[in-house]
Amino acid sequence: MTGDDEEGASDAPAAADEPRDEPSGGPSTREAVETDDLYAWVMQTTFVVTILVGAPLVAIFSVLFDLTSWAARAEFAVRIGAIVWFVTAIGVFVYAKKYREPTGEAGEAGETGDATETGDTSA
Incomplete structure:
Protein backbone atom coordinates (compact mmCIF):
# COMPACT_ATOMS: atom_id res chain seq x y z
CA MET A 1 0.00 0.00 0.00
CA THR A 2 1.12 3.55 -0.64
CA GLY A 3 0.90 6.46 1.74
CA ASP A 4 -2.13 7.79 -0.19
CA ASP A 5 -4.05 4.56 0.36
CA GLU A 6 -3.41 4.65 4.09
CA GLU A 7 -4.64 8.25 4.36
CA GLY A 8 -7.83 7.44 2.46
CA ALA A 9 -8.47 4.41 4.66
CA SER A 10 -8.00 6.46 7.83
CA ASP A 11 -10.48 9.14 6.65
CA ALA A 12 -13.44 6.75 6.31
CA PRO A 13 -13.55 5.55 9.94
CA ALA A 14 -13.09 9.11 11.20
CA ALA A 15 -16.26 10.18 9.39
CA ALA A 16 -18.19 7.23 10.84
CA ASP A 17 -16.96 8.01 14.37
CA GLU A 18 -18.23 11.61 14.37
CA PRO A 19 -20.71 12.29 17.18
CA ARG A 20 -24.34 12.58 16.25
CA ASP A 21 -25.65 15.20 18.65
CA GLU A 22 -28.67 16.38 16.70
CA PRO A 23 -31.91 14.48 17.25
CA SER A 24 -33.59 13.13 14.14
CA GLY A 25 -37.25 13.70 14.92
CA GLY A 26 -37.09 11.57 18.06
CA PRO A 27 -37.49 12.54 21.70
CA SER A 28 -35.78 15.64 23.03
CA THR A 29 -32.20 15.36 24.24
CA ARG A 30 -33.31 15.61 27.87
CA GLU A 31 -35.86 12.80 27.44
CA ALA A 32 -33.25 10.64 25.72
CA VAL A 33 -30.78 11.15 28.56
CA GLU A 34 -33.42 10.27 31.17
CA THR A 35 -34.37 7.14 29.22
CA ASP A 36 -30.71 6.17 28.79
CA ASP A 37 -30.09 6.63 32.51
CA LEU A 38 -33.07 4.43 33.39
CA TYR A 39 -31.99 1.80 30.85
CA ALA A 40 -28.44 1.80 32.21
CA TRP A 41 -29.72 1.45 35.78
CA VAL A 42 -31.95 -1.50 34.84
CA MET A 43 -29.15 -3.26 32.97
CA GLN A 44 -26.56 -2.75 35.71
CA THR A 45 -28.91 -3.74 38.50
CA THR A 46 -30.04 -6.85 36.63
CA PHE A 47 -26.41 -7.88 36.07
CA VAL A 48 -25.34 -7.38 39.69
CA VAL A 49 -28.39 -9.02 41.27
CA THR A 50 -28.17 -11.97 38.87
CA ILE A 51 -24.56 -12.61 39.86
CA LEU A 52 -25.20 -12.13 43.59
CA VAL A 53 -28.27 -14.37 43.63
CA GLY A 54 -27.41 -16.76 40.79
CA ALA A 55 -23.99 -17.96 41.94
CA PRO A 56 -25.17 -19.17 45.37
CA LEU A 57 -28.30 -20.75 43.86
CA VAL A 58 -26.27 -22.68 41.30
CA ALA A 59 -23.93 -23.88 44.05
CA ILE A 60 -26.80 -24.95 46.32
CA PHE A 61 -28.80 -26.67 43.59
CA SER A 62 -25.74 -28.41 42.19
CA VAL A 63 -25.46 -30.42 45.42
CA LEU A 64 -28.92 -31.87 44.81
CA PHE A 65 -28.09 -33.23 41.35
CA ASP A 66 -25.61 -35.82 40.07
CA LEU A 67 -23.35 -33.80 37.78
CA THR A 68 -20.66 -36.24 36.65
CA SER A 69 -18.89 -34.24 33.95
CA TRP A 70 -17.80 -30.66 33.37
CA ALA A 71 -20.19 -30.43 30.45
CA ALA A 72 -23.10 -31.43 32.69
CA ALA A 96 -37.99 0.62 37.63
CA LYS A 97 -41.32 1.27 35.93
CA LYS A 98 -43.06 1.74 39.26
CA TYR A 99 -40.48 3.67 41.30
CA ARG A 100 -37.75 5.08 39.06
CA GLU A 101 -39.50 6.31 35.92
CA PRO A 102 -40.41 10.04 35.74
CA THR A 103 -44.09 10.58 36.38
CA GLY A 104 -44.51 13.77 34.34
CA GLU A 105 -45.84 15.76 37.29
CA ALA A 106 -45.23 19.50 37.54
CA GLY A 107 -41.75 20.31 38.77
CA GLU A 108 -39.98 17.87 36.51
CA ALA A 109 -37.85 18.98 33.59
CA GLY A 110 -39.84 19.63 30.45
CA GLU A 111 -43.21 19.72 32.19
CA THR A 112 -43.18 23.10 33.97
CA GLY A 113 -43.01 25.47 31.03
CA ASP A 114 -40.89 27.92 32.99
CA ALA A 115 -39.07 30.80 31.34
CA THR A 116 -35.61 29.23 31.24
CA GLU A 117 -36.82 26.34 29.08
CA THR A 118 -38.35 28.62 26.45
CA GLY A 119 -35.36 30.94 26.34
CA ASP A 120 -37.31 33.89 27.79
CA THR A 121 -35.17 35.42 30.53
CA SER A 122 -37.32 38.53 31.11
CA ALA A 123 -39.65 36.85 33.60
Missing part, protein backbone atom coordinates in the same frame (compact mmCIF):
# COMPACT_ATOMS: atom_id res chain seq x y z
CA ARG A 73 -22.00 -28.89 35.31
CA ALA A 74 -21.73 -26.10 32.74
CA GLU A 75 -25.11 -26.94 31.22
CA PHE A 76 -26.68 -26.99 34.69
CA ALA A 77 -25.16 -23.60 35.58
CA VAL A 78 -26.39 -22.06 32.33
CA ARG A 79 -29.93 -23.40 32.81
CA ILE A 80 -30.24 -22.22 36.41
CA GLY A 81 -28.50 -18.91 35.57
CA ALA A 82 -30.92 -18.26 32.72
CA ILE A 83 -33.91 -18.74 35.00
CA VAL A 84 -32.40 -16.46 37.66
CA TRP A 85 -31.55 -13.83 35.03
CA PHE A 86 -35.05 -13.88 33.54
CA VAL A 87 -36.80 -13.57 36.92
CA THR A 88 -34.37 -10.85 38.03
CA ALA A 89 -34.79 -8.88 34.79
CA ILE A 90 -38.57 -8.92 35.07
CA GLY A 91 -38.42 -7.89 38.73
CA VAL A 92 -35.98 -5.03 38.13
CA PHE A 93 -37.98 -3.81 35.12
CA VAL A 94 -41.23 -3.75 37.11
CA TYR A 95 -39.49 -1.97 40.00
Whole structure:
Protein backbone atom coordinates (compact mmCIF):
# COMPACT_ATOMS: atom_id res chain seq x y z
CA MET A 1 0.00 0.00 0.00
CA THR A 2 1.12 3.55 -0.64
CA GLY A 3 0.90 6.46 1.74
CA ASP A 4 -2.13 7.79 -0.19
CA ASP A 5 -4.05 4.56 0.36
CA GLU A 6 -3.41 4.65 4.09
CA GLU A 7 -4.64 8.25 4.36
CA GLY A 8 -7.83 7.44 2.46
CA ALA A 9 -8.47 4.41 4.66
CA SER A 10 -8.00 6.46 7.83
CA ASP A 11 -10.48 9.14 6.65
CA ALA A 12 -13.44 6.75 6.31
CA PRO A 13 -13.55 5.55 9.94
CA ALA A 14 -13.09 9.11 11.20
CA ALA A 15 -16.26 10.18 9.39
CA ALA A 16 -18.19 7.23 10.84
CA ASP A 17 -16.96 8.01 14.37
CA GLU A 18 -18.23 11.61 14.37
CA PRO A 19 -20.71 12.29 17.18
CA ARG A 20 -24.34 12.58 16.25
CA ASP A 21 -25.65 15.20 18.65
CA GLU A 22 -28.67 16.38 16.70
CA PRO A 23 -31.91 14.48 17.25
CA SER A 24 -33.59 13.13 14.14
CA GLY A 25 -37.25 13.70 14.92
CA GLY A 26 -37.09 11.57 18.06
CA PRO A 27 -37.49 12.54 21.70
CA SER A 28 -35.78 15.64 23.03
CA THR A 29 -32.20 15.36 24.24
CA ARG A 30 -33.31 15.61 27.87
CA GLU A 31 -35.86 12.80 27.44
CA ALA A 32 -33.25 10.64 25.72
CA VAL A 33 -30.78 11.15 28.56
CA GLU A 34 -33.42 10.27 31.17
CA THR A 35 -34.37 7.14 29.22
CA ASP A 36 -30.71 6.17 28.79
CA ASP A 37 -30.09 6.63 32.51
CA LEU A 38 -33.07 4.43 33.39
CA TYR A 39 -31.99 1.80 30.85
CA ALA A 40 -28.44 1.80 32.21
CA TRP A 41 -29.72 1.45 35.78
CA VAL A 42 -31.95 -1.50 34.84
CA MET A 43 -29.15 -3.26 32.97
CA GLN A 44 -26.56 -2.75 35.71
CA THR A 45 -28.91 -3.74 38.50
CA THR A 46 -30.04 -6.85 36.63
CA PHE A 47 -26.41 -7.88 36.07
CA VAL A 48 -25.34 -7.38 39.69
CA VAL A 49 -28.39 -9.02 41.27
CA THR A 50 -28.17 -11.97 38.87
CA ILE A 51 -24.56 -12.61 39.86
CA LEU A 52 -25.20 -12.13 43.59
CA VAL A 53 -28.27 -14.37 43.63
CA GLY A 54 -27.41 -16.76 40.79
CA ALA A 55 -23.99 -17.96 41.94
CA PRO A 56 -25.17 -19.17 45.37
CA LEU A 57 -28.30 -20.75 43.86
CA VAL A 58 -26.27 -22.68 41.30
CA ALA A 59 -23.93 -23.88 44.05
CA ILE A 60 -26.80 -24.95 46.32
CA PHE A 61 -28.80 -26.67 43.59
CA SER A 62 -25.74 -28.41 42.19
CA VAL A 63 -25.46 -30.42 45.42
CA LEU A 64 -28.92 -31.87 44.81
CA PHE A 65 -28.09 -33.23 41.35
CA ASP A 66 -25.61 -35.82 40.07
CA LEU A 67 -23.35 -33.80 37.78
CA THR A 68 -20.66 -36.24 36.65
CA SER A 69 -18.89 -34.24 33.95
CA TRP A 70 -17.80 -30.66 33.37
CA ALA A 71 -20.19 -30.43 30.45
CA ALA A 72 -23.10 -31.43 32.69
CA ARG A 73 -22.00 -28.89 35.31
CA ALA A 74 -21.73 -26.10 32.74
CA GLU A 75 -25.11 -26.94 31.22
CA PHE A 76 -26.68 -26.99 34.69
CA ALA A 77 -25.16 -23.60 35.58
CA VAL A 78 -26.39 -22.06 32.33
CA ARG A 79 -29.93 -23.40 32.81
CA ILE A 80 -30.24 -22.22 36.41
CA GLY A 81 -28.50 -18.91 35.57
CA ALA A 82 -30.92 -18.26 32.72
CA ILE A 83 -33.91 -18.74 35.00
CA VAL A 84 -32.40 -16.46 37.66
CA TRP A 85 -31.55 -13.83 35.03
CA PHE A 86 -35.05 -13.88 33.54
CA VAL A 87 -36.80 -13.57 36.92
CA THR A 88 -34.37 -10.85 38.03
CA ALA A 89 -34.79 -8.88 34.79
CA ILE A 90 -38.57 -8.92 35.07
CA GLY A 91 -38.42 -7.89 38.73
CA VAL A 92 -35.98 -5.03 38.13
CA PHE A 93 -37.98 -3.81 35.12
CA VAL A 94 -41.23 -3.75 37.11
CA TYR A 95 -39.49 -1.97 40.00
CA ALA A 96 -37.99 0.62 37.63
CA LYS A 97 -41.32 1.27 35.93
CA LYS A 98 -43.06 1.74 39.26
CA TYR A 99 -40.48 3.67 41.30
CA ARG A 100 -37.75 5.08 39.06
CA GLU A 101 -39.50 6.31 35.92
CA PRO A 102 -40.41 10.04 35.74
CA THR A 103 -44.09 10.58 36.38
CA GLY A 104 -44.51 13.77 34.34
CA GLU A 105 -45.84 15.76 37.29
CA ALA A 106 -45.23 19.50 37.54
CA GLY A 107 -41.75 20.31 38.77
CA GLU A 108 -39.98 17.87 36.51
CA ALA A 109 -37.85 18.98 33.59
CA GLY A 110 -39.84 19.63 30.45
CA GLU A 111 -43.21 19.72 32.19
CA THR A 112 -43.18 23.10 33.97
CA GLY A 113 -43.01 25.47 31.03
CA ASP A 114 -40.89 27.92 32.99
CA ALA A 115 -39.07 30.80 31.34
CA THR A 116 -35.61 29.23 31.24
CA GLU A 117 -36.82 26.34 29.08
CA THR A 118 -38.35 28.62 26.45
CA GLY A 119 -35.36 30.94 26.34
CA ASP A 120 -37.31 33.89 27.79
CA THR A 121 -35.17 35.42 30.53
CA SER A 122 -37.32 38.53 31.11
CA ALA A 123 -39.65 36.85 33.60
